[in-house]
Amino acid sequence: MTEIPTFPLPPLHGDPTPYDAGDYRRLRAEGPVVRLPIATGGPDVWLVTQYAEVRKLLSDPAHFSNAVQGPNGRLGDRSDESLKGFVIGNPLMYDPPEHTRLRRLLTGQFTVARMRHLRPRIEQIVTEHLDAMEAAGPSADLVEAFSLPVPSLVICELLGVPYADREDFQRRSNRLLDMTLDREAHAANTAEMNAYMYGLIARERAEPGQELLGLLVREHGDDLTDDELLGIGNTLLVAGHETTANMLSLGTLLLLHRPDQAAVIRDEPDAVTPAVEELLRYLTVAHRAGPPRHVTEDITLGGRQLRAGDLVIPSLLSANRDEAFVKEPDELDVTRDAAGHMAFGHGVHHCLGAPLARLEMQVAFPALLRRFPGLKLAVPYESLRFRLQSTVYGVESLPVTW
Known part of the structure; x- marks a missing residue:
């Protein structure tokens, strides 16, 4: 039997992906569902690696539950302060039916038509x-000068964060997903973020604006508590920013390694949309769709018997590299049809902000490549x-020159 590596797996040298593609090929060859120890300790989990079985899992919330539960089986049974900000109000x-209620209230804010309305401001x-x-x-650090501030400003526009506060x-949002911080630093940052968002919600309650929080207050204010609005705001911050x-x-780093494919995005406007889908598939920066799922009752998945209470992780990045989904999955091909990838998840928890993220990338990548056709790394890749x-894979800084 193949030796199973711990999770998460290391990056592939010379390629900006968060795992060794060979390791995942071996895992998929063992079967669609494998038992895997967590690198940080704790109980073993079932890792679902093949495209078809990941889709099946994500389509079945009745057997594979996302819910954070209290002692009586419902999230609302807990009053722990840790639930505020990233659990209560977070559709994930x-x-x-609780998810359905929240999703229905939010769906109208992320329609394709509304995203088209935002396009001029994004541009x-x-x-x-x-x-x-x-x-x-x-020269510049692309992370500091472009990649971070652009989506940050867009999500601030969407939520209605005043310019002076941005x-x-x-x-705070940059520190949110930094797993190197200790528990106290995370707690302090979360408390600071929650306090700010509560203040923003209070202002919107008093005088609703035209941005998302204001619209939610105006249209659904009696149906949403402040804690739920807080969770919605923080969830959209992570999903729409990080x-x-x-x-x-x-x-961008990947395209600097593939100048022929960068040229396609730069020079062929009709090629941008499928190219973005291929980049999403290939990179899959969010490794999994939310927290590990809890198995609600005994069930067979991918030929393995799972027991009630088991933890299951659907690996989006492995599913997107499955040979049964696309041919030569470890090769980037911005001209391929990558429709159906799961970088945004699948099923009832498919990312609400996917239309916004797609639009930002469709605007940003070609604009960057046209402005700086000679863009290149300013430091050795190895540095x-x-x-x-x-929890979202990335690069700390990206020094570039042109």
Whole structure:
């Protein structure tokens, strides 16, 4: 039997992906569901690695539960302060029907039509940051100058964060997923973030604006508690900021290694949409769809018998590299049809912000490559530091020149 590595797996040298593709090929060859020890300790989990079985799991919340439960089986039975901000109001932490209620309230804010309305402002934010880079150049840290601030400003626009507050807002969000911080530092950062968001919610309660929190208060204020609005705001911050920021950085790094494919995105407007889907598939910066699932009753998945109470992790990144999904999955091909990838999850918990993330990348990648056609790394690849201790994979900094 193949020796099973611990989770998470290390990056593949010379390629900005958060695991060794060979390790995942071996795991998939063993079967679609494998028993895996967690690197940080705790109980073993079932890791689901093959595309078809990941889809099946994510389509079945009745047997594979996301819910954080209290002593009587419901999230609401707990009053722990730790639930506030990232559990209560977070659709990823609920099963239907509670999840269905929250999702229904939010879906209208992320329609394709609403995203088209945001496009001019996104284009303006991208242009302003490219102008600033060019004026300060001919070198920059792409993470600091472009990849982080662009989606941060977009999500601030969406939520209704006042302009004067955005620098502190971004600082707190950057610390949110940093797994190198100790428990006390995380707790302090979370408390600071929650206090700010509660203040923003109070202002929107008093005088609802036209941004997302204001619209939710105006249209559904009697149906949503402040704790739920807090969880919604913080969830959208993570989903709409961290993931897109890391995709912009890692995607650019990947394209610098593939100049022929970068040229496709730069020079062929009709090729941008499928190219973004392939980058999403190939990188899959969010390794899994939310927390580990709890098995609610004994069930067979991928030929393995799972027992009630077992923990299951659907590996989105392995599913997206499954040979049964795409041919030559470990090769980047921005011209391929990668529709059906699971970088945004699948099923009832498919990422609400996917249309916004897609739009930001469709604007940002070609604009960056057209502005700086000679863009290249300013340091040796080997000196880059990747965010291995974060729930969203990325790179700490990306020095570039042009």
